Amino acid sequence: MINFRLIRHLWLFLAVAEEQHFGRAAKRLGMSQPPLTGQIQTLEQALRVKLFERSRLGTKLTPAGAAILPAVKKFAEQLERLELAVREAATGQRRMLTVGAITSAMVEVLPPLIERMKATHPDMTISMREIDSVEAVPLLQSGDIDLAFARLEGDLGSGIKSMPLREDRLAVALPKEHPQSARSRIRLASLAEEDFVMFYRRVSPGYFDSLVTACNNAGFSPRIVHEVGSVASQVAFVGCGQGVALIPSAMKRMAPETVVVRPLAEKLSVVTTAVAWNTARNNPSVEAAVVALQDS
Numbered sequence: 001m002i003n004f005r006l007i008r009h010l011w012l013f014l015a016v017a018e019e020q021h022f023g024r025a026a027k028r029l030g031m032s033q034p035p036l037t038g039q040i041q042t043l044e045q046a047l048r049v050k051l052f053e054r055s056r057l058g059t060k061l062t063p064a065g066a067a068i069l070p071a072v073k074k075f076a077e078q079l080e081r082l083e084l085a086v087r088e089a090a091t092g093q094r095r096m097l098t099v100g101a102i103t104s105a106m107v108e109v110l111p112p113l114i115e116r117m118k119a120t121h122p123d124m125t126i127s128m129r130e131i132d133s134v135e136a137v138p139l140l141q142s143g144d145i146d147l148a149f150a151r152l153e154g155d156l157g158s159g160i161k162s163m164p165l166r167e168d169r170l171a172v173a174l175p176k177e178h179p180q181s182a183r184s185r186i187r188l189a190s191l192a193e194e195d196f197v198m199f200y201r202r203v204s205p206g207y208f209d210s211l212v213t214a215c216n217n218a219g220f221s222p223r224i225v226h227e228v229g230s231v232a233s234q235v236a237f238v239g240c241g242q243g244v245a246l247i248p249s250a251m252k253r254m255a256p257e258t259v260v261v262r263p264l265a266e267k268l269s270v271v272t273t274a275v276a277w278n279t280a281r282n283n284p285s286v287e288a289a290v291v292a293l294q295d296s
Contacts, residue, residue, distance in 0.1 A: 007079070008039075009039055009043040009046070010043070010072050010075065010076075011076065012025075012029065012039050012040060012043070013040060013043060013051060013065075014069075014072050014073065014076055015028055015029050016036070016040060016052065016059060017052075017061055017065065017069055019059075020058050020059050020060060021058050021059055022037055022040075022054070022059055040052065047064075049062070049064040050062050050064065050065075051064060051065035051068075052065055074144075077129075077144070078144075096125050096126075096127065096285065097117075097124060097125070097126045097146050097147065097283075097285040097286065097289060098126075098127045098129070098144070098145045098146045098147075099126060099127065099128050099129070099146065099147045099148075100129050100130075100131040100135065100136060100139050100144075100145035100147070100149070100150075101128065101129075101131065101149035101150070102131065102132065102133055102149065102150050102151065102230070103130060104250075104251075104272070104273065105149035105150065106128070106130065108166070108273070109149055109165055109166065109273055110128075110149060113289065113292060113293060114126055116292050117288070117292060120288070120292070121285075121288055124285055124288075129145065131145070131150065132150075132229045133150035133151040133199070133203045133204065133229065133230060134200050134202070134229035134230070135229075136148035136150040136152060136276060137152075137156050137157055137160055137203075137276070140160055140276060140278045141157070141159075141160070141278060143278070143281060146278075146281070146283055146285065146286050147275060147276070147277050147286060147289055148276045148277070149165075149274075150203075150273070151203070151204060151207060151231070151271070151272060151273065151274070152203070152204045152207070152271070152274040152276050153204045153205075153206035153207040153210070153271045153274060154204060155205060156204070156205075156276060159278055159279050159280040160276055160277070160279070161276065161278075161279050162276040162277075163274060163275050163276075163290070163293065164271045164273075164274045165271075165273045165274055165275055165293065166271070166272045166273040167269045167270065167272060168248035168249050168250050168270060168272045169248070169249045169264070169267065169269055170211075170214070170246055170247075170248065170249070170263075170264050170266075170268040170269065170270055171247055171249040171251075171252065171261050171263045171264060172186050172188075172191065172244055172245070172246055172247070172261070172262055172264060173234065173235050173238045173246075173251075173255060173259050173260070174186075174238065174244050174259065174261075174262065175238060175239070175241055175244075175258065175259065175260075176257065176258050176259060176260055178244070178260070180262070181260045181262070183262060184262065184263075185262060185263050185264065186262045186263075186264060186265060187218075187264070187265045187266070188214060188215065188218040188264055188265070188266055188268075189218040189219050189220065191215075191222075191244060192218070192220035193223075194222075194223070194243060194244045195223055195224075195225040195226075195242065195243030195244070196222040196223060196224045196226075196243050196244060196245065196246070197224075197225070197226045197228060197233075197237040197238060197242055197243045198211065198222070198224050198226070198227050198228075198234075198245070198246075199211075199227070199228065199229075199230075199234065200227045200228065200229055203229065207270060207271065210270060211246050211270070214266070214268050218266070225242065225243055226243065231247050231248065231251050231254065232254055235247065235251065235254050235255055235256070235259055238259050239255075239256050239258040239259045246264075247261065248270060248272045249261070249263055250272065275289075275290070277290065
């Protein structure tokens with residue numbers, strides 16, 4: 001039997017955890033603070049753990065509260081999807097597509113696709129969420145999203161199929177004070193002695209391996225000191241003096257004042273956005289979206 005009281009309490013817990021303040025959480029929830037405090041205390045008694053520590057500086061999670069927060073967040077997302085599906089079923093709409101996308105894809109790729117899908121499938125509801133590329137495959141495998149628009153390439157695992165959508169020339173991100181930062185173009189071989197900040201290999205083995213192969217062809221094996229989950233993180237690490245990074249040229253716009261981005265002398269390209277989906281899940285909306293992308 002569904003415990004609706006527990007669901008409500010978890011929803012209130014999430015609001016307080018995100019706001020880190022009972023007053024702000026109460027305002028967000030449209031209720032007064034004393035009842036919210038009472039409901040959280042009831043939840044703590046039911047779970048037999050203390051979830052929050054309160055002080056004059058605000059409210060913070062206890063270790064127990066922090067431990068359950070990720071599961072509560074995922075549960076809340078699933079509830080929102082369920083609510084949307086029920087609402088659509090009640091109005092006669094039965095086609096739903098949940099899309100996860102990196103920020104650049106939201107700006108450059110998705111708007112025309114969504115416009116086409118609305119024109120050809122007016123009964124379809126498209127739900128969006130922002131993701132990092134490292135999250136794409138796990139979310140597709142779990143069924144939390146139907147389509148992923150991310151920086152993916154190569155073999156992504158059993159049942160996961162992908163299609164490249166955009167490519168870009170490869171560039172190098174350097175700390176502003178780097179000896180080569182004044183050059184207009186940089187030869188890959190000149191980076192042989194540098195520390196590299198790379199994209200996680202598990203996110204896209206093909207993407208990672210293509211960069212390593214490019215370095216090998218230039219006569220060296222890259223000394224990889226950090227692996228991160230997004231290009232934004234690569235640039236941030238470079239800005240903190242943690243090495244250099246090979247990134248798509250278009251990502252120059254993300255560089256802070258502490259980082260310069262220079263094109264490579266060699267003409268090397270990488271896939272910057274691909275669409276991926278789980279073939280084990282039969283969803284006509286996914287098939288329709290893939291066809292629309294192929295025809296664009």
